[in-house]
Amino acid sequence: MICLGIESTAHTFGVGIITEEGKPLANVKDSYTSEKEGIHPTKAKEHHIEVADKVIKDALTEANLTLKDIDLISFSQGPGLPPCLVVGMEKAKELSKKHNLPLVGVNHCIAHLSIGELTTGCKDPVLLYVSGANTQIIAYEGKKYRIFGETLDMGIGNFIDSFARLIGIGFPGGPKIQELAEKTTNYIELPYSVKGMDISVGGIFTNLKNKVDSNNYSNEELSYSLQETVFAMLTEVAERAMAHCQKNELLLGGGVACNTRLQEMTKIMCKDRKAECFIPSNGVLTDNALMIAWQGILEKDKASKHIEQIDIKPHWRTDQVNVNWK
Ligand code: ATP
C-alpha cells in the first residue's frame, strides 16, 4: 500500500508519499515566507492554491509514480489556520474523487510524533513538540496521546518570530535568531516562567520589547538570552514529564527543534538522567507532508470514500484522537 499525504496547516504546502512499510518515496514542499511580516492566513492560502498542483506533480515525479500507483490519500485535518487547511482538504478530496481512493484526515501534531518514532526508532517517548503555533509535552498513556504540559499563551516559534519581527529581521525568525545568539555569551537577565508542567512567554516578550526600546542591549545579547531562557524552560518541563511518566526516551518535534542549542540542552538533560534523546532530521522536524502520509498509513482503517462528511478541524486537540494503531 502507498499513501499520498497533503500538509497545509500553516505556511507550508507539502506532499509526501510513503509505503506501508515506512519507506519514504517523496517529501516535497513549498513554503510561504515573508521578509517583513509574520504569517498572513489569506496570503498563505493564496500561496497554497498557486503551488498545489505543481507540488503534487513534483512529489509523484520524485517517487517515480503516477496517481494510479497510489492506494490512499491523507491530509492534515487540523489543528491549523482554516483558510490554509481548506486548500489541502479540497485538493485531497479532488484526488480521492477523481481516482476513487479512500481518504483519511489526520492530526498534524500526532503526525509529528509518529514520523519521529518511525525515523529515529524510539519506542515510547515523551515528545517535546515545539513549532510555530504549538508548544506541547506529549506522552502516550491509556490509548491516548496526552498533553502533560503546554504553553499558556504563545507557541514558542511564534514567540521567536514575533521577537524577530520586533528587531526587523523577517519571517521565519528562528534560524536568524540562532545565528545572532551564536555571536555572544553575554546573558541579560530575563523572567523565567515555568508553571508546573506549563510555560508562558508573554511576560518574557514584554520584557524583551522594553529592552529593545531602551536601546541598551544588542540584538545578539537579546537573542542569546532569549534562547538560553526559553530553552531552559522547555528542557525543565520535558524532564519533569519524563520523571512523571517514568519514560526514558525524549523525542523532539516541530520547527524550533531544528535549533542546535535546544538540541544540546535536551541531550545534556537526557544524559544526566540516563535517558535517550532522539532528534529527527530537519526535513521531518519542520512541517512536512511525509509525516501526514505516514499517519495516513497508520490510520488507514479510518479512511473512507464518503468524503462529503469529512471536514477540517481547526482546533483539534492531540488528546481528542483515539489511538488505535499502537
Ligand atoms: P505548527 O502548525 O505545527 O504550529 P508551524 O507551521 O509553525 O507548525 P514548523 O515548521 O513546525 O511550522 O515550525 C516553524 C517554526 O520553527 C517557526 O516559528 C520558525 O521560526 C521555527 N524555527 C525554524 N528553525 C529554527 C531554529 N533553528 N531555531 C529556532 N526556531 C526555528
Ligand code: FE2
Ligand atoms: Fe507542525
